Amino acid sequence: xxxxxxxxxxxxxxxxxxxxxxxxxxxxxxxxxxxxxxxxxxxxxxxxxxxxxxxxxxxxxxxxxxxxxxxxxxxxxxxxxxxxxxxxxxxxxxxxxxxx
Numbered sequence: 001x002x003x004x005x006x007x008x009x010x011x012x013x014x015x016x017x018x019x020x021x022x023x024x025x026x027x028x029x030x031x032x033x034x035x036x037x038x039x040x041x042x043x044x045x046x047x048x049x050x051x052x053x054x055x056x057x058x059x060x061x062x063x064x065x066x067x068x069x070x071x072x073x074x075x076x077x078x079x080x081x082x083x084x085x086x087x088x089x090x091x092x093x094x095x096x097x098x099x100x
Contacts, residue, residue, distance in 0.1 A: 003096065007092060010088045010089075011085055011089045011092060014084075014088060015088060018084065019081045020081075022047050022064070022068075023067060023068055023077060024071075026039075026046070027039055030042055036072055040068040041065075043068060044061050044064035044068055045061065047064040048061040048064060063083075067079075067084060
C-alpha cells in the first residue's frame with residue numbers, strides 16, 4: 001500500500017499539480033511581463049527551489065528548463081506533464097530497485 005501511494009503521488013499527482021502550476025500558470029503569466037526566455041529561467045529556478053533539495057538543484061533546474069521549453073514550443077501542458085511523469089517514474093524505480 002505504501003509503495004502504491006508513493007508511486008501514485010510521485011508519478012501521477014506531483015507531475016500534474018506541479019506542471020499545471022509552473023508551466024500552465026506561472027510561466028505564461030510571468031512571460032507576459034518579462035518575456036518567455038527570462039520567464040523560463042525564473043520559473044525553472046522556482047521549480048528547483050520548491051523541492052528543497054540542495055544537491056538536486058542543478059538537475060531539477062535543467063529538467064525544468066527542458067519541460068518549460070517543451071511547453072513553450074508545443075503550447076501543450078501534456079508534454080511537460082508526461083516528461084515529469086517519466087522523470088519521476090524512472091527515478092522512483094531506480095530508488096526502489098525495481099528497474100530491471
